[in-house]
Amino acid sequence: MELINKLNWRYAAKAMNGEKVSQEKIDKIIEAARLAPTSSGLQPFEIIVITNPEIKEQIKKIAWNQSVVSDCSHLLVFAAWDTYTAERINKMFDLTNEVRGFKNEGWENYRQMLLSTYPQKDAEENFTHAAKQAYIAFSTAITAAAFEGVDSTPLEGFDPAEVDKILGLREKGLRSAVLLPLGYRDTEKDWLVNLTKVRKSKEDLVTLIE
Secondary structure (H helix, E strand, C coil), rough: CHHHHHHHHHCCCEEECCCCHHHHHHHHHHHHHHHHCCCHCCEEEEEEEEEEEEHHHHHHHHCCCCEEEEEEEEHEEEEEEECHHHHHHHHHHHHHHHHHHHHHHHHHHHHHHHHHHHHHHCCCHHHHHHHHHHHHHHHHHHHHHCCCCEECCEEECCCCCHHHHHHHCCCHEEEEEEEEECEEEECCCCCCCCCCCCCCHHHHHHCCCC
């Protein structure tokens, strides 16, 4: 019930007051994103955490000048792999074997299946798949932020190519997928702050098949 209350409290903040979020809370939000499920456990993305005011201002200019980009405490950029490669796949499978301390035949067969599939696909198709995985972690971060009493604003309204240039992502084999400003709502400037949350009814949203 506590989580549901927190999710009812949260909304996409339209104005933030610049107050800093404690590092402890930021660490918990990022850890929640790190623990999010992804396809085959590959975690095909990275999270760029920005507190530099100048960088935030640069991104604001190519994000429809949305004030939350510059006025947030921390700006999270979820950047997905630009494609799947044998090296990237093997790195995650090797990590699994190292952490678990043994090799599993079924797991190794699954590795070979992925190696014979993903690297041969079109890079754009692979990026789209990787970006979907980044969104899972992104959603988990939003939920964790709400649980910590931290406001967030999911942002797709930006120029990904320009963000990639500002952060040098393409050189790292990454492409920006979605942004998440974290901070605290400005109750005097945010027109959305006191409006009732609107969602579909459970009956309109859920179909039960028995």
